[in-house]
Amino acid sequence: MTDNDYQPVPLAPDSHKDSETEKYHTFVNLALGLAAITGIELVLVYLPFNKALIFTVLITLSLFKFVAVIAWFMHLIYDKLILTLAFGTGLSIATGTFIALGFLTSRGNVDMEAITGF
Amino acid sequence: MHTAEATHEDSHDNLIIDNKKLLMWVFLGSDCMFFGTLISTHLIYRKLYPESFDPTALFSLELTSFSTFILLMSSFLMALAVSAMHKGELKSFRNNVIGVVFFGLIFLGCQVYEFAHFVHEGLTLSTNTFGSTFYMMTGTHGVHVAIGVFWLVCMYFYSHTGKMNAHESAVDVEVAGLYWHFVDIVWIVIFTVVYLIEFI
Amino acid sequence: MKSISVRLLRIFSTVSIWVLTAFISGCSLDTRMSTFVPKGPIAETQLDLFMLTVWVTGFIFIAVGGVYTYTIIKFREKPNDDRPLPTQGHGNPLIEIGLIGASIFLLVIIAVPTLQGIWFTHDTPDDPESRMGTWYNGDELSDEEADNPLIIKVKGYRWWWAFEYPQLGITTANEMVIPAGKVVHLELRSVDVIHSFWLPKIAGKVDLIPGRTNSMWIQAGDNYLNWKEKHGHKADDESLRSEYSSYLEEEIHDYYYGQCAEYCGDSHARMLFRANVVNDDDFTTWVADEKNGHKAPSNMNWDEWYAAYDENPNQLSGDLHEGLKIFMGRGQCATCHQVAGNPRALGVAGPNLTNVGSRMSIAAGWLNHRSDTNNVDIEKQYDNFFKWIKETDVVKPGNLMWRANGGGIGELTNENGEIALLTDDEIHKLSLYLQSLK
Amino acid sequence: MSYTEIQTPKNPSTKDTTSVPQVLTPQSSQIGLMRPDHSKNVIIDWLTTVDHKKIGLMYGAIALFFLLVGGVEALIIRTQLAIPENDLISAQRYNQLFTMHGTTMIFLAIMPLNAAFFNFLVPLQIGARDVAFPRVNTFSLWAFVAGALVINFGWILQALQVMGLFQASGPTAGMNDFVPAMGWFGYAPITGINFTGAGTDFWIMGLQILGIASLSAAMNFVVTIINMRAPGMKMMRMPVFTWMTLVVSLLIVFAFPAITVALGQLMFDRCFGTNFFVVAGGGQPILWQHLFWIFGHPEVYILVLPAMGIVSEVLPVFSKKPLFGYAIVVFSGAVIGFLGFAVWSHHMFTTGLGKVATAAFSLLTMAIAVPTGVKIFNWIGTLWGGRVRFSAPMIFSIGFVWMFMMGGFSGIMHSSAPADAQQQDSYFVIAHFHYVAIGGIFLAVVAGIYFWLPKMIGKMWKGNLSTWVAIFSTAGLNITFFPMHFLGLLGMPRRTHTYLAGFGWETYNLICTIGAYILAFGILLLVVDIVRCFRYGEPAGDDPWDARTLEWATTSPPKVYNFAKTPIIPARDALWENKYGPKNRKITYEDDHGHGIHMPSQSWMPLIASLGFIPLGLGMSLMQAGVPFMGYFAIFGLVMLSIGVALWAIEGPGGYHLNAKENVA
Numbered sequence A: 001m002t003d004n005d006y007q008p009v010p011l012a013p014d015s016h017k018d019s020e021t022e023k024y025h026t027f028v029n030l031a032l033g034l035a036a037i038t039g040i041e042l043v044l045v046y047l048p049f050n051k052a053l054i055f056t057v058l059i060t061l062s063l064f065k066f067v068a069v070i071a072w073f074m075h076l077i078y079d080k081l082i083l084t085l086a087f088g089t090g091l092s093i094a095t096g097t098f099i100a101l102g103f104l105t106s107r108g109n110v111d112m113e114a115i116t117g118f
Numbered sequence B: 001m002h003t004a005e006a007t008h009e010d011s012h013d014n015l016i017i018d019n020k021k022l023l024m025w026v027f028l029g030s031d032c033m034f035f036g037t038l039i040s041t042h043l044i045y046r047k048l049y050p051e052s053f054d055p056t057a058l059f060s061l062e063l064t065s066f067s068t069f070i071l072l073m074s075s076f077l078m079a080l081a082v083s084a085m086h087k088g089e090l091k092s093f094r095n096n097v098i099g100v101v102f103f104g105l106i107f108l109g110c111q112v113y114e115f116a117h118f119v120h121e122g123l124t125l126s127t128n129t130f131g132s133t134f135y136m137m138t139g140t141h142g143v144h145v146a147i148g149v150f151w152l153v154c155m156y157f158y159s160h161t162g163k164m165n166a167h168e169s170a171v172d173v174e175v176a177g178l179y180w181h182f183v184d185i186v187w188i189v190i191f192t193v194v195y196l197i198e199f200i
Numbered sequence C: 001m002k003s004i005s006v007r008l009l010r011i012f013s014t015v016s017i018w019v020l021t022a023f024i025s026g027c028s029l030d031t032r033m034s035t036f037v038p039k040g041p042i043a044e045t046q047l048d049l050f051m052l053t054v055w056v057t058g059f060i061f062i063a064v065g066g067v068y069t070y071t072i073i074k075f076r077e078k079p080n081d082d083r084p085l086p087t088q089g090h091g092n093p094l095i096e097i098g099l100i101g102a103s104i105f106l107l108v109i110i111a112v113p114t115l116q117g118i119w120f121t122h123d124t125p126d127d128p129e130s131r132m133g134t135w136y137n138g139d140e141l142s143d144e145e146a147d148n149p150l151i152i153k154v155k156g157y158r159w160w161w162a163f164e165y166p167q168l169g170i171t172t173a174n175e176m177v178i179p180a181g182k183v184v185h186l187e188l189r190s191v192d193v194i195h196s197f198w199l200p201k202i203a204g205k206v207d208l209i210p211g212r213t214n215s216m217w218i219q220a221g222d223n224y225l226n227w228k229e230k231h232g233h234k235a236d237d238e239s240l241r242s243e244y245s246s247y248l249e250e251e252i253h254d255y256y257y258g259q260c261a262e263y264c265g266d267s268h269a270r271m272l273f274r275a276n277v278v279n280d281d282d283f284t285t286w287v288a289d290e291k292n293g294h295k296a297p298s299n300m301n302w303d304e305w306y307a308a309y310d311e312n313p314n315q316l317s318g319d320l321h322e323g324l325k326i327f328m329g330r331g332q333c334a335t336c337h338q339v340a341g342n343p344r345a346l347g348v349a350g351p352n353l354t355n356v357g358s359r360m361s362i363a364a365g366w367l368n369h370r371s372d373t374n375n376v377d378i379e380k381q382y383d384n385f386f387k388w389i390k391e392t393d394v395v396k397p398g399n400l401m402w403r404a405n406g407g408g409i410g411e412l413t414n415e416n417g418e419i420a421l422l423t424d425d426e427i428h429k430l431s432l433y434l435q436s437l438k
Numbered sequence D: 001m002s003y004t005e006i007q008t009p010k011n012p013s014t015k016d017t018t019s020v021p022q023v024l025t026p027q028s029s030q031i032g033l034m035r036p037d038h039s040k041n042v043i044i045d046w047l048t049t050v051d052h053k054k055i056g057l058m059y060g061a062i063a064l065f066f067l068l069v070g071g072v073e074a075l076i077i078r079t080q081l082a083i084p085e086n087d088l089i090s091a092q093r094y095n096q097l098f099t100m101h102g103t104t105m106i107f108l109a110i111m112p113l114n115a116a117f118f119n120f121l122v123p124l125q126i127g128a129r130d131v132a133f134p135r136v137n138t139f140s141l142w143a144f145v146a147g148a149l150v151i152n153f154g155w156i157l158q159a160l161q162v163m164g165l166f167q168a169s170g171p172t173a174g175m176n177d178f179v180p181a182m183g184w185f186g187y188a189p190i191t192g193i194n195f196t197g198a199g200t201d202f203w204i205m206g207l208q209i210l211g212i213a214s215l216s217a218a219m220n221f222v223v224t225i226i227n228m229r230a231p232g233m234k235m236m237r238m239p240v241f242t243w244m245t246l247v248v249s250l251l252i253v254f255a256f257p258a259i260t261v262a263l264g265q266l267m268f269d270r271c272f273g274t275n276f277f278v279v280a281g282g283g284q285p286i287l288w289q290h291l292f293w294i295f296g297h298p299e300v301y302i303l304v305l306p307a308m309g310i311v312s313e314v315l316p317v318f319s320k321k322p323l324f325g326y327a328i329v330v331f332s333g334a335v336i337g338f339l340g341f342a343v344w345s346h347h348m349f350t351t352g353l354g355k356v357a358t359a360a361f362s363l364l365t366m367a368i369a370v371p372t373g374v375k376i377f378n379w380i381g382t383l384w385g386g387r388v389r390f391s392a393p394m395i396f397s398i399g400f401v402w403m404f405m406m407g408g409f410s411g412i413m414h415s416s417a418p419a420d421a422q423q424q425d426s427y428f429v430i431a432h433f434h435y436v437a438i439g440g441i442f443l444a445v446v447a448g449i450y451f452w453l454p455k456m457i458g459k460m461w462k463g464n465l466s467t468w469v470a471i472f473s474t475a476g477l478n479i480t481f482f483p484m485h486f487l488g489l490l491g492m493p494r495r496t497h498t499y500l501a502g503f504g505w506e507t508y509n510l511i512c513t514i515g516a517y518i519l520a521f522g523i524l525l526l527v528v529d530i531v532r533c534f535r536y537g538e539p540a541g542d543d544p545w546d547a548r549t550l551e552w553a554t555t556s557p558p559k560v561y562n563f564a565k566t567p568i569i570p571a572r573d574a575l576w577e578n579k580y581g582p583k584n585r586k587i588t589y590e591d592d593h594g595h596g597i598h599m600p601s602q603s604w605m606p607l608i609a610s611l612g613f614i615p616l617g618l619g620m621s622l623m624q625a626g627v628p629f630m631g632y633f634a635i636f637g638l639v640m641l642s643i644g645v646a647l648w649a650i651e652g653p654g655g656y657h658l659n660a661k662e663n664v665a
Ligand code: HEA
Pocket: C057, C060, C064, C102, C103, C104, C106, C107, D185, D300, D301, D303, D304, D346, D347, D349, D365, D366, D368, D369, D370, D372, D373, D374, D376, D404, D405, D406, D407, D408, D409, D410, D411, D412, D414, D415, D416, D420, D423, D424, D425, D429, D432, D433, D436, D437, D441
């Protein structure tokens, strides 16, 4: 549902060829990596380590996956800075807001008597 | 189509980005807030009532890991499809897109199965806050996936009309790809903070 | 065109300043719910902070506004102005930085006391003089209860308030009673939608949010130590104590007005409440009264009364007996209302009516019968009871006494199941009976 | 890359780009339907237009209409409150009125008024032909209209009911409370199914649709401003108004999703029995407050930043000086916007947030005074040493700075959390935000109207009624809202349909009511003045105010294509430099190589798609109330929406060429 009017002309296609091949290898490696990480994560949760440790590792791993997909699959590192800014602003506002929101809610104030549904 | 502006690279502080691509990135920034709200609602209720419900009995990590894997691979194929389009390799583009659609459908299938299973086990939208937040969040994600699948199917058929060429359509494909990848990264987050964390 | 507008603007500003001054000096700030007359440490802190913000912003207003006005007048275009174009200056970083610095400085002046205020108003202080054990001389309390300040559980209903005193085992509605000078801890809950507890002269509001327990503390008047400090007394002798009690007597003992401050539906505007601030002895007496509750009319004890009632109600005659019979029977009042003492009036859907006859308002503060001498105005009270029972729905639109889920006095029926509202005579008797509950 | 290298377009209908079609006849689109271009029928032309200027004017007209609607609602409110224990209207009606007044003013009056200026001005100010996605722009407009209708549908039903033409019985028996009555921020759980009826559903669906409209418009403007600037129009050369549009668009983009989700959750609670805000099921109503204000606070800056943009344009023009500290004004605008995401809980100081959170939000809120102050100081700096001309736009802008400052001060009073405990939900808050809303935004918008209407319609104001508008509205607003500070501090809670005598509120309320009528008279004069301008205005000329920015470089009203040739911008304040600056700062124009100007085609599809929202919204709402077949009606709406979007994608953008030389006046 977008208009085609007024879009600047895409860059000439031929200049892409080489870099595309290069990217292909990146993509393959990345895909393998992502699959591997998912596997590691799956195993990790069953391991008898300290919970906080597992938690941290899990978050780190998924953060890595997250960033990797954005950076390479979504070409963000190859692209114009303005795109990173546009997306990054949203991402950081969202992260900040919802982390704050998490801290703002606590079990302490809940009136369990009022809740009959569980 | 184009305006005179388009021809002047210097005119935009060298900021020539395709309109649609910029639009998509802005949309994705907005979607961060969207999914952020959904996911944080879920996590907040989990934090408030950890004992109200134990999903580990219900969740099947194997299944979810499988669908995560599927989605990651679909992302990979999508990246290839975009790349193919840039190179003008229409055929390779089609193959990859078919792959993406196929994987997307598998993912949706898993989700439908999962939902049906959960409902069968007694967890519905209105059972408790877990049911409400879980279904709404994963359901919204599923709808995003479905829209993505639909979009890519349309692209696939469009590629047969002969109106698609590297020059003009690469950007359209890329934009669809961005969307698809985003849906994927949302799932990466959900997989970790909604599923995996319950098991540690 | 320009000159006219300038002239008009000038006239306008003169007139408006004049109007404002007249208006401000003409209106009293000492009104029933005024935050300008704080009667306790919390409201005082809040007022002080407010006045601080007023002074700071007032200063900025005059400074910035002054420069602004000066600029507008000084640099206005004169008729036939043929000066060259103004210099096209683009700004001056030094001025900017200076002004930013000044703003931050002014904000810090507000921020520091704000932080202190937040901390002060948040946690219920542990004031030895406020512990129940120290001042309450009614029935024995358990050790734990005696160590705590008075605790009141405030519950918000659409559109009335329940005040439960867990340490004392009593519950009242819409008019709470608290001792002067003592810290009181409130637990705030709501059973339906959000309400907000606001007693302006004593404390700013805290919301009652369903699914949550909020708390706050209030204190009507200073405690002895703070009072002493404020008045610069160092010594500690009996005369000071009595000076302190007369301070409480004269300045603090009063009937305070409060209101629900969060929109809660149709009758939100009519969800008021009162706080009666009294001395320790009066408080103790009041508690005892509430606990003992009422006897049946003619000083009968309840067993006798119910025995007669169950056997043949007709043998109980006289307005009060008739009233009570309607209360227990045809009016179905007892299904929703509780009256201490009466073993069969145990309803919980409506306000507790123990001693309702000595309260100075009903219908959650909307209908008032307080006389100038801080007593119940009997005639007005009768009228109010009558009006309330007769047309509850008019007094408080949408209220749940008139039409609750599956009941209410707007749906009373006769034996045939037809709607048959209470007759004026019945209401008359009910009103008399209610008046006797004191 | 030069112009001639442009490849053949993919749309067959306009393949022939090199020869400029001189006869403007409709062409068929890719789906074979005739495009509604060049229609002689005025209505069709406006319904299908993709011209940002027409869209802007429509936004403006509809917004003014709703301003009057909201204003009349306010007048009824004020009349009811004029005396104690008044029973002019019932409690229920009153509650509906303030809810709808707040919702209408914010979402249907001020936001679209801002949108009107965005639409009309931004492409002109950056030297573009149109926005980046003209058809999306059309869609936003009509989706806004659809949302407005859905929200206000309850009034229609209620009117029918009062006239005896409609009864909630039989199949519609489940319908009650047609008009929303839970306050403009709809705190849970009063929005729950146990407490309110169909009105709440209309409100939810309507806001949801408005949200979609705002989001699509905002994204469009972000892309437009970043991508469509004329050559040389660097970011730091953009007019401040355009900058503020960019900031506001980003705020919309990032703030609205929170309420979209919250509304979705609420709708699920009502329709499908979920427990997001249902206490018995574990829902926490407080969560709604957080989600609402995560959106709601940025929203108030969404309302005010465009106003600041307008004033930043007007003040320099009428003091014949550039804006003092352009860069820092722009920067502080952005800072205000983004700090706005970090203060939401200052609306919740009384909800028991805890000490630390209260303190943090208190301080962050105060921090906003700094960038806002910077703006005020820079405006004064702009006037300083200038030559201040008291034309209508200037009078209102000067008023804005005063009144907004006063509103800001009461904001600062709120930000001190313990003091706010006495102010929250009292008339003090009402005073605060009406000062920023009317004293601020409204005056600025009026300044904008006086400033730009000559450009929009090409006619100049007649006489100086504007002075009277200024006098009545400024006097009125002060008389109405200043006493409200006192009312609040004397303990009068807001949202009360009446009050007892004896609390010392009577005089103040009466004064407020009188003030409201004075204000209304002022606004009435404004309307009269606008009508007079339309009917009797003399031709305005391109640049009646000796202005500074690019929009004044083209004709009044601008031609469809805005600029016959794309301007090349050498400096900030482009037009001013062109007029008075050195030679190297003159605006030059691109050569169009004789290709003519490419114009986008008009289309029915955005209209069809967005009108689908009406059955969708109404259907969902009525289905909830148990009215039969409404589910299908909703599905019908969804189908209409989807078909509209699909055809829109398929029909292709089309486009035609104009030969500017022949069309330049
Ligand atoms: C229209 C826009 C708008 C704007 C611009 C503002 C601006 C501000 N608002 Fe307001 N606000 C609203 C609209 C707006 N508000 C609305 C609609 C509500 C109520 C919603 C509802 O409940 O229905 C509300 C409610 C509201 C509350 C909640 C009150 C309550 O319910 O208890 C608070 C609390 O902190 C607040 C604070 C502020 C502050 C600090 C600013 C600041 O941005 C103001 C900054 C400006 C200045 C300070 C003046 C100029 C500065 C100087 C001259 C520099 C020097 C000054 C100092 C150093 C102090 N606002």
